Amino acid sequence: xxxxxxxxxxxxxxxxxxxxxxxxxxxxxxxxxxxxxxxxxxxxxxxxxxxxxxxxxxxxxxxxxxxxxxxxxxxxxxxxxxxxxxxxxxxxxxxxxxxxxxxxxxxxxxxxxxxxxxxxxxxxxxxxxxxxxxxxxxxxxxxxxxxxxxxxxxxxxxxxxxxxxxxxxxxxxxxxxxxxxxx
Numbered sequence: 001x002x003x004x005x006x007x008x009x010x011x012x013x014x015x016x017x018x019x020x021x022x023x024x025x026x027x028x029x030x031x032x033x034x035x036x037x038x039x040x041x042x043x044x045x046x047x048x049x050x051x052x053x054x055x056x057x058x059x060x061x062x063x064x065x066x067x068x069x070x071x072x073x074x075x076x077x078x079x080x081x082x083x084x085x086x087x088x089x090x091x092x093x094x095x096x097x098x099x100x101x102x103x104x105x106x107x108x109x110x111x112x113x114x115x116x117x118x119x120x121x122x123x124x125x126x127x128x129x130x131x132x133x134x135x136x137x138x139x140x141x142x143x144x145x146x147x148x149x150x151x152x153x154x155x156x157x158x159x160x161x162x163x164x165x166x167x168x169x170x171x172x173x174x175x176x177x178x179x180x181x182x183x
Contacts, residue, residue, distance in 0.1 A: 002026035002050050004039070006072055020075055025052040027063055028092045036097030036111070036147045045126050046070040047106050049098040053090050062087035063094040065110040065118075067128040079129030084110035084118035097149040099157065100126065107149065107157055110135065114143040114164060138182060158183050 003019035027050075029038065039048050048070060051063040062085035069078040086094040094111035101107065104125030110118040116137035124130025138144065143164035150158050163180035167173075 004046065004048055004070055006046065006070070006075065020070060020077060022048055022068065022077065023050055023052055023066070025054075027051045027053045027090070027094065030093050030095040030111070030146060036095050036109075037099060037149065038096070040098055040100040040106070041072075042100055042104060042126055044072045046072055047098060047100070047126065047128050049096045049108055051086065051094055051096050051111060056090060060089050061085045062089055062115075062118075063091060063111065065096045065108065067098065067106065067108060067122075067132075069126070069128040078127070081128050081132055083108055083120040083132045084135035086110035086112040086118060087115045088113060093145050095147070097147040099149050099151045101151045101155045101157075102153070103155075107151065109138070109147045109149050109159060111145075111147055113145050116140065116142045117144050117147060117159070117161070144180075156183055 002023040004022050005016050007014050007016050049067045051065045054060050065084045066080050068080045091113045093113035096111045097109050099107050106122035116139050118135035120132045120135040144161045146162045148160040159182045162177045166175035
């Protein structure tokens with residue numbers, strides 16, 4: 001299960017409140033390497049990203065990645081959007097990440113395990129239910145895993161991740177993981 005908590009502070013006391021159920025099939029969160037952002041918040045809206053497990057007999061191209069926006073005042077969850085598939089299917093390493101830019105557009109990297117990250121962007125600011133661009137990959141033949149994604153004040157997206165390499169220095173006859181950066 002994936003539940004969202006919206007803590008509130010009154011008179012110096014923080015209350016967590018009741019959870020809002022987001023998914024009953026969440027794949028989980030790969031917290032051991034980077035802990036990708038699963039929520040952002042602006043102007044009373046809380047967009048949330050997650051990935052779900054699928055039936056092993058179902059043929060899918062990867063872990064399905066979803067986004068929805070929760071209204072902080074009403075605690076209502078808006079329309080759920082399927083925005084990408086992160087290969088391979090049913091892999092806990094495929095935790096997605098979300099960020100928001102200055103104008104309010106939502107940016108998502110779907111998690112993968114050894115494949116290029118799929119990247120979709122919302123068509124409407126601060127609204128997961130307003131449509132999404134078609135997911136594009138962040139590069140050809142990149143073996144990416146474990147996302148970290150942020151947006152800076154100039155609206156540049158920055159991603160850090162583990163990149164598997166092989167046949168290259170300093171280990172030319174083996175494979176090795178590196179900390180990599182893209183913008």
